[in-house]
Amino acid sequence: MAEIQLRNVGKRWGTFVGVHNFDLTIADREFLVLLGPSGCGKTTTMRMIAGLEDVTEGQILIDGKVVNDLEPKDRDVAMVFQSYALYPNMNVYENIRFPLKVRGIDAASHDEKVRRAASMVELDDFLHRKPAELSGGQRQRVALARAIVREPNVFLMDEPLSNLDAKLRVSTRAQIKNLSHELAVTTIYVTHDQIEAMTLADRVVVMKKGIVQQVGSPTEIYDHPANTFVASFIGSPAMNLIDGRVEGGVFTAQHTRVEGVALPDGPVTLGFRAEDAVLAGQGQIEAPIYTIELLGDATMISVRIGGALVSVKADKTYRAEIDDRIAVSIPVEACHFFAAESGERIALATA
Numbered sequence: 499m500a501e502i503q504l505r506n507v508g509k510r511w512g513t514f515v516g517v518h519n520f521d522l523t524i525a526d527r528e529f530l531v532l533l534g535p536s537g538c539g540k541t542t543t544m545r546m547i548a549g550l551e552d553v554t555e556g557q558i559l560i561d562g563k564v565v566n567d568l569e570p571k572d573r574d575v576a577m578v579f580q581s582y583a584l585y586p587n588m589n590v591y592e593n594i595r596f597p598l599k600v601r602g603i604d605a606a607s608h609d610e611k612v613r614r615a616a617s618m619v620e621l622d623d624f625l626h627r628k629p630a631e632l633s634g635g636q637r638q639r640v641a642l643a644r645a646i647v648r649e650p651n652v653f654l655m656d657e658p659l660s661n662l663d664a665k666l667r668v669s670t671r672a673q674i675k676n677l678s679h680e681l682a683v684t685t686i687y688v689t690h691d692q693i694e695a696m697t698l699a700d701r702v703v704v705m706k707k708g709i710v711q712q713v714g715s716p717t718e719i720y721d722h723p724a725n726t727f728v729a730s731f732i733g734s735p736a737m738n739l740i741d742g743r744v745e746g747g748v749f750t751a752q753h754t755r756v757e758g759v760a761l762p763d764g765p766v767t768l769g770f771r772a773e774d775a776v777l778a779g780q781g782q783i784e785a786p787i788y789t790i791e792l793l794g795d796a797t798m799i800s801v802r803i804g805g806a807l808v809s810v811k812a813d814k815t816y817r818a819e820i821d822d823r824i825a826v827s828i829p830v831e832a833c834h835f836f837a838a839e840s841g842e843r844i845a846l847a848t849a
């Protein structure tokens with residue numbers, strides 16, 4: 499078992515802050531995803547947990563024990579990197595076996611361990627191939643098996659799917675999810691792909707510029723984004739955000755008028771999701787269509803409001819032309835409001 503505690507963990511290089519005040523307890527067997535744009539500090543956080551990067555502030559504990567000064571090899575964590583670095587001269591079997599040899603684990607147990615790990619990632623039939631004779635997805639699975647064979651207390655995975663094409667990514671993602679269920683090992687998984695985060699995680703940590711923006715289950719983060727950054731990062735398409743003003747309980751922006759908004763007068767940002775709005779005879783938004791996209795299972799309609807594109811998901815049979823005027827109705831309960839300056843979510847905004 500392994501519970502990981504990050505206590506106000508920070509990383510600085512000179513004056514540059516890579517990770518700021520990261521404070522979180524990761525439960526035993528939890529699947530935690532670190533999500534955020536490039537450079538937000540995901541890899542740095544993971545490397546600190548692995549012991550590959552010194553901690554400048556705070557403490558990291560594994561099962562209640564401070565590990566700040568513990569060597570990576572003494573932390574019982576296995577890391578799978580984006581570039582999976584297999585040994586080109588060894589076949590799949592030897593690649594998977596390698597960590598057992600290095601660790602001096604009883605040779606009599608190797609064969610069973612290697613075959614079991616290989617079987618978990620469905621590589622049974624490829625044990626004698628060299629890495630060059632494998633597809634990208636198969637190589638990625640060798641790297642996974644090489645981590646599995648160590649039977650670590652903690653798995654750290656840094657963008658393990660990023661070298662795979664879209665289709666393989668989806669199938670390997672499903673495999674990782676199934677595997678994590680089977681192995682039941684605490685896992686920290688880094689990605690900048692919000693769909694990967696939503697599909698894999700027990701909890702997601704959304705980061706921006708070294709600072710944690712929100713921690714929550716995929717549903718919490720999707721349904722109650724803590725600020726406009728999270729709202730615009732999660733979801734495909736991201737949440738629509740319209741900058742406007744409340745005056746006398748009415749929110750207005752270009753083409754937009756929402757009544758019954760129980761907020762003090764002043765600037766605010768209205769948010770709603772494409773799938774929560776409906777095209778109707780009349781609605782809070784009335785504007786000409788900017789573009790129409792046929793997605794197969796739905797038709798996505800966009801209008802322009804101020805500088806922003808606002809999307810509405812319509813039925814797959816819906817057809818219209820660019821510049822046709824539409825009305826968009828947004829149910830009161832689907833409206834989110836965010837403070838104009840800080841972007842922070844404003845609780846219970848409508849009445």
Ligand SMILES: Nc1ncnc2c1ncn2[C@@H]1O[C@H](COP(=O)(O)OP(=O)(O)OP(=O)(O)O)[C@@H](O)[C@H]1O
Binds near residue numbers: 514535538542690
């Ligand atoms: N050794 C270093 N010295 C100085 N700055 C560094 C060092 N390593 C990383 N950084 C900076 O710290 C920040 C966080 O880097 P990190 O690699 O953790 O980002 P990331 O979230 O993993 O991004 P990506 O999605 O691109 O992998 C970046 O701005 C990066 O330039």
Ligand SMILES: [Mg+2]
Binds near residue numbers: 541542
């Ligand atoms: Mg990274």
